[in-house]
Amino acid sequence: MATRHYLQFRDLSRREYEHVFERTRWIKAQFKAYRPYQPLADRTLAMIFEKQSTRTRLSFEAGMHQLGGVAIYLNTRDTQLGRGEPVEDAAQVISRMVDIVMIRTFEQEILERFAAHSRVPVINGLTNEYHPCQILADIYTFIEQRGPIRGKTVAWIGDSNNVCNTWLQAAEVLDFNLHVSTPPGYEVEPERAGLHGTGHFEQFSDPMRAARGADLVTTDVWTSMGFEAENEERKRNFENWQVDGAMMREAKKKALFMHCLPAHRGEEVAGAVIDGPQSAVWDEAENRLHAQKALLEFLLIGAAKSGPPKRTQTAAGRTRSKSRNPRKRSER
Numbered sequence: 001m002a003t004r005h006y007l008q009f010r011d012l013s014r015r016e017y018e019h020v021f022e023r024t025r026w027i028k029a030q031f032k033a034y035r036p037y038q039p040l041a042d043r044t045l046a047m048i049f050e051k052q053s054t055r056t057r058l059s060f061e062a063g064m065h066q067l068g069g070v071a072i073y074l075n076t077r078d079t080q081l082g083r084g085e086p087v088e089d090a091a092q093v094i095s096r097m098v099d100i101v102m103i104r105t106f107e108q109e110i111l112e113r114f115a116a117h118s119r120v121p122v123i124n125g126l127t128n129e130y131h132p133c134q135i136l137a138d139i140y141t142f143i144e145q146r147g148p149i150r151g152k153t154v155a156w157i158g159d160s161n162n163v164c165n166t167w168l169q170a171a172e173v174l175d176f177n178l179h180v181s182t183p184p185g186y187e188v189e190p191e192r193a194g195l196h197g198t199g200h201f202e203q204f205s206d207p208m209r210a211a212r213g214a215d216l217v218t219t220d221v222w223t224s225m226g227f228e229a230e231n232e233e234r235k236r237n238f239e240n241w242q243v244d245g246a247m248m249r250e251a252k253k254k255a256l257f258m259h260c261l262p263a264h265r266g267e268e269v270a271g272a273v274i275d276g277p278q279s280a281v282w283d284e285a286e287n288r289l290h291a292q293k294a295l296l297e298f299l300l301i302g303a304a305k306s307g308p309p310k311r312t313q314t315a316a317g318r319t320r321s322k323s324r325n326p327r328k329r330s331e332r
Helices: 014-032 055-066 087-094 108-116 132-146 162-174 207-211 228-237 245-250 281-305
Strands: 044-049 070-075 100-104 122-126 153-157 177-181 201-204 216-219 256-259 311-313 319-321
Touching: 014 132, 014 162, 014 281, 044 055, 055 070, 055 100, 055 122, 055 281, 087 108, 100 108, 100 281, 108 122, 122 132, 122 281, 132 162, 132 216, 132 256, 132 281, 153 162, 153 207, 162 177, 177 207, 201 207, 207 245, 256 281
Parallel strands: 044 070, 044 100, 100 122, 153 177, 153 216, 177 201, 216 256
Antiparallel strands: 311 319
C-alpha cells in the first residue's frame, strides 16, 4: 500500500471514513470485552510534541500499546529539533527508525514539510489550522449515539479556530450541514479552512439562530493555544457566545452537545450543559482512543488486511464473534 498521510480531514474519502468508523466500532467492542486485538505487533509510533497535550498523548500512546505496538514520546525541546535541526532532516532520520509518526505542532506548514520527507505515514495530532483526529472521534461519537451524520445539522458556536476549520472540511466530505456563529472579527476564512466550496456551511451573526434545529451543538475554548495574550479581550468579545440551556433548547430535542476539552465552565459552556444529559463529551474523549486505533490500523496495514473479525455459526444460523473472555469493561 502506498504511504498515506493524515494531515487534514479531507485526506480520506467518504468511503474510507465509513471503513474507519466501522473499524472503530469493532475495535472498541474488543476493548470493552477484554478481547486482545494486536495487529500492530512490532510496529513503532513516534509522537512528536511541540504543544502541550493530555488527550492526544494518552490516546495515541495507550492506543498503540493496545494494538500491540510501541509509542515513543519526543518533545521538541528535548531533541535536536529544539536546537534548530531542519524539519526535513529530522523527518528522513525518524522515518527510517519507526513505522508511523504523529506530530502536534504550530504551523501546518511544519507538518507538511515533515510529511514530504517521511518514508512512513504522518498524522496531524493538532496544528494551528486543523485538528482532524478530534473531529474523527466527534463524528464517530455522533454516529454511535444518533446514527448517520449525512444530511444532519451541526452548529459550531465560538471561535473559527482549527477545530472549526476541520468541521468545515468534514461537512464537505461527509455531506452534512454546518452552522457557524462567531463574534464579529472572528468569522470563518474559507481559504484558511481549505474549503473547496461553501455549499455545506452557513454563517450566523446570532448564535441562537445557528443552534436552531441542530442535531449537534459543539464549541471550544474562546482562547486557543498561542493566543493567550488576547484572553481578556476575547472574554469580552465572546460573552454572548456561551452554549447554555437556552441555546440547547433552540436545537432539536435529542441534540447532543460536544466539546473537545479542556473546557472552561461559565465561559464557552455553562456547567449545566457540559454536565447535563445532552452532553457527550466524556464518550467523545474516550472515542479519541478507539477512532485513532482504527486510523493507525488503516494507515499501517490498510483496509484489505483489516477485514471483519472471524465468526462462528450458531445453531440458529446467526453469526457471533469468538470470545474467550466474556467480561465487559464498564461503559464510562
